[in-house]
Each structure stands twice: as C-alpha cells, then as structure tokens.
Amino acid sequence: MNDSRFNQQRREQPEPQEGSRPVPKVVLTVIGLLLLWAVFHLYTSFNPMPASVGDDRVAADFAVPATADGGQLYTANCVACHQASGAGVPGVFPPLSKSEWVDASDPGVMIRILLHGIHGPLTVEGVQYNGEMPNFARFSDEEIAALVTYVRSSFGNTASATDAKTVAQVREATQDQKSPWKGDEDLGLLLDK
Structure with missing residues (x-):
C-alpha cells in the first residue's frame, strides 16, 4: 500500500514555485552588441548636407497662387x-469637346449652366442626354471664370475667354433662378442659331 501512494506522488508534477529566471547572458550579450553596432553605424554614416546642396526654395515658393486654375x-x-x-460618356454624360453649349459666342451660356446646374433633357451635338448636372454656385466668380475659360479653350474648343466681371453679371442677372435649368427648354434660346 505504501508503494502505491509513493507511485502516485512520483506521477504528480512538482508544485509550482515563484522565482526569477534571468534572461540568459548570451541573449543580453547579443542585444548589447546590436545596440553598440547601431550607435556605431549611426555615428559613422551621419552626413549632414551643406546648405549649398539644397534647391534654394523658400516658403513663398510653396504658396498657392491667388488666381484660380481652371x-x-x-x-x-x-x-x-x-x-x-x-x-x-456616350449616352450618359455629354461631351464638352466641340459642344455647342461650350463654343457658344456668349460665355454666359456656360456660366449659367455652372451657376445653376441642369435637370432634364439637353441635346449636345444632336444626341439627347437626360440627366442631372450639379450647380457650382459655391465657386467664386474668379473660379467660375477660370473653369469656363479652361473648358472653352481645351478639348478642341476655340471659344473666347471670360472674366470674373462677366460671371458676376450673369450671377446677378440669374439670382432668381432657384432650381436647375430644364435643359433645352430653358437654355435652348440662348444658343446661336
């Protein structure tokens, strides 16, 4: 009987003990050597660039231009x-290249479209588009003028430029327009026929 109790005790794991098990000295040595190597490497590879190597730009060179970029x-x-x-996009979004709305002799046509947007059918180059164009009334007169000028002189268009004064006049003349233009119905009379 004593043998069975002794065998049972031998099969049991020893009681856990609290204590400290220090990091092995080999690991501490490797960490120390890596730290010394890193400091040495930083010290030997540091190469301050002289000011003469710079690109001579100053803070003013990074300023955003005051004029709007169309x-x-x-x-x-x-x-x-x-x-x-x-x-x-054919059948979905009308083209601006060589569009009669863009190339109109009066830049006010495009300004009106940007200020109030369009809702409903609009015919461009003989193709009818029926969609929505948001308004950009939140843009300043200078920004709208820059955008109109850019589009009227890009994508094969050769129409004249416009200015913020013209945009301000159109904005004032159409200030009662509270909803988007109804495409051809509202804007068709403005085109050169």
Missing part, C-alpha cells in the same frame, strides 16, 4: 463625368 478645378470637379479628354 485646369485644377476641372480635374477636381468635372473629370468624373466629362472625362479628362472632355469627351464625356
């Missing part, structure tokens, strides 16, 4: 629908 405005706001080429 190309940037087009890229940020119009490319998704009218595409980078100005060709639009």
Whole structure:
C-alpha cells in the first residue's frame, strides 16, 4: 500500500514555485552588441548636407497662387463625368469637346449652366442626354471664370475667354433662378442659331 501512494506522488508534477529566471547572458550579450553596432553605424554614416546642396526654395515658393486654375478645378470637379479628354460618356454624360453649349459666342451660356446646374433633357451635338448636372454656385466668380475659360479653350474648343466681371453679371442677372435649368427648354434660346 505504501508503494502505491509513493507511485502516485512520483506521477504528480512538482508544485509550482515563484522565482526569477534571468534572461540568459548570451541573449543580453547579443542585444548589447546590436545596440553598440547601431550607435556605431549611426555615428559613422551621419552626413549632414551643406546648405549649398539644397534647391534654394523658400516658403513663398510653396504658396498657392491667388488666381484660380481652371485646369485644377476641372480635374477636381468635372473629370468624373466629362472625362479628362472632355469627351464625356456616350449616352450618359455629354461631351464638352466641340459642344455647342461650350463654343457658344456668349460665355454666359456656360456660366449659367455652372451657376445653376441642369435637370432634364439637353441635346449636345444632336444626341439627347437626360440627366442631372450639379450647380457650382459655391465657386467664386474668379473660379467660375477660370473653369469656363479652361473648358472653352481645351478639348478642341476655340471659344473666347471670360472674366470674373462677366460671371458676376450673369450671377446677378440669374439670382432668381432657384432650381436647375430644364435643359433645352430653358437654355435652348440662348444658343446661336
């Protein structure tokens, strides 16, 4: 009987003990050597660049120009629908390239479209589009003028430029327009016939 109790005790795991098991000295040595190597490497590879190597730019060189850039405005706001080429998406978004709405002798036509947007059927180059164009009334007169000028002189268009004064006049003349233009119905009379 004593043998069975002794055998049972031998099969049991020893009681856990609290204590510290230090990190092995080999590991501490490797860490120390890596630290010394890193400090040595940083010390030997540090190479301050003399000021004469710089590109001579100052903070003013990074300032955003005060004038609006029509190309940037087009890229940020119009490319998704009218595409980078100005060709639009057939049957969905009308083209701006060689469009009668863009090439009209009066830049006020395009300004009106940008200020109030369009809802409903609009015919461009003989193809009818029936969709929505948001308004960009939140843009300043300078920004709208830059955008109109950019589109009217890009994508094969050769129409005249416009200025912020013209945009301000159109904005004032159409201030009672609270909803988008009804495409051909509202804007058709403005085109050169």
